[in-house]
Amino acid sequence: MVKVKCPTCKKVFEYKSSKWRPFCSERCKLIDLGHWVSENYSIPSEKKLTDEELDQAEKSKKDE
Ligand SMILES: [Zn+2]
Numbered sequence: 001m002v003k004v005k006c007p008t009c010k011k012v013f014e015y016k017s018s019k020w021r022p023f024c025s026e027r028c029k030l031i032d033l034g035h036w037v038s039e040n041y042s043i044p045s046e047k048k049l050t051d052e053e054l055d056q057a058e059k060s061k062k063d064e
Contacts, residue, residue, distance in 0.1 A: 008032045 002015040008028035015021055023029040
Protein backbone atom coordinates (compact mmCIF):
# COMPACT_ATOMS: atom_id res chain seq x y z
CA MET A 1 0.00 0.00 0.00
CA VAL A 2 1.44 3.29 -1.06
CA LYS A 3 0.16 6.45 0.55
CA VAL A 4 0.72 9.79 -1.09
CA LYS A 5 -0.32 13.34 -0.36
CA CYS A 6 -2.58 15.11 -2.79
CA PRO A 7 -0.74 18.22 -4.11
CA THR A 8 -3.98 20.22 -4.13
CA CYS A 9 -5.81 19.47 -0.87
CA LYS A 10 -2.92 17.82 1.01
CA LYS A 11 -5.09 14.85 1.86
CA VAL A 12 -3.28 11.54 2.28
CA PHE A 13 -4.74 8.77 0.19
CA GLU A 14 -3.79 5.42 -1.23
CA TYR A 15 -2.00 5.95 -4.50
CA LYS A 16 -3.64 3.04 -6.31
CA SER A 17 -7.13 3.99 -5.15
CA SER A 18 -7.23 7.09 -7.30
CA LYS A 19 -7.39 7.20 -11.06
CA TRP A 20 -6.56 10.89 -10.99
CA ARG A 21 -3.19 10.42 -9.30
CA PRO A 22 -1.12 12.07 -8.15
CA PHE A 23 -4.34 13.83 -7.12
CA CYS A 24 -6.94 12.29 -4.82
CA SER A 25 -9.88 13.27 -7.01
CA GLU A 26 -10.84 14.70 -10.36
CA ARG A 27 -11.72 17.98 -8.63
CA CYS A 28 -8.18 18.35 -7.22
CA LYS A 29 -6.69 17.57 -10.59
CA LEU A 30 -8.80 20.25 -12.27
CA ILE A 31 -7.99 22.80 -9.57
CA ASP A 32 -4.27 22.19 -10.02
CA LEU A 33 -4.58 22.38 -13.79
CA GLY A 34 -6.49 25.66 -13.43
CA HIS A 35 -3.74 27.13 -11.27
CA TRP A 36 -1.11 26.11 -13.76
CA VAL A 37 -3.00 27.60 -16.68
CA SER A 38 -3.72 30.92 -14.96
CA GLU A 39 -0.09 31.26 -13.83
CA ASN A 40 1.06 30.49 -17.32
CA TYR A 41 -1.13 33.16 -18.86
CA SER A 42 -0.51 35.88 -16.29
CA ILE A 43 3.20 36.18 -17.09
CA PRO A 44 3.04 37.52 -20.69
CA SER A 45 0.07 39.78 -19.89
CA GLU A 46 2.00 41.57 -17.16
CA LYS A 47 3.43 44.67 -18.76
CA LYS A 48 6.13 46.63 -17.03
CA LEU A 49 6.55 50.25 -18.02
CA THR A 50 10.02 51.65 -18.44
CA ASP A 51 11.00 54.98 -16.87
CA GLU A 52 10.75 56.60 -20.28
CA GLU A 53 7.23 55.32 -20.81
CA LEU A 54 6.22 56.55 -17.39
CA ASP A 55 7.69 59.98 -18.19
CA GLN A 56 5.70 60.18 -21.39
CA ALA A 57 2.54 59.13 -19.61
CA GLU A 58 3.07 61.92 -17.09
CA LYS A 59 3.68 64.50 -19.82
CA SER A 60 0.60 63.51 -21.82
CA LYS A 61 -1.51 63.90 -18.68
CA LYS A 62 -0.32 67.49 -18.25
CA ASP A 63 -1.07 68.37 -21.87
CA GLU A 64 -4.71 67.50 -21.49
ZN1 LIG B 1 -7.07 16.29 -3.21
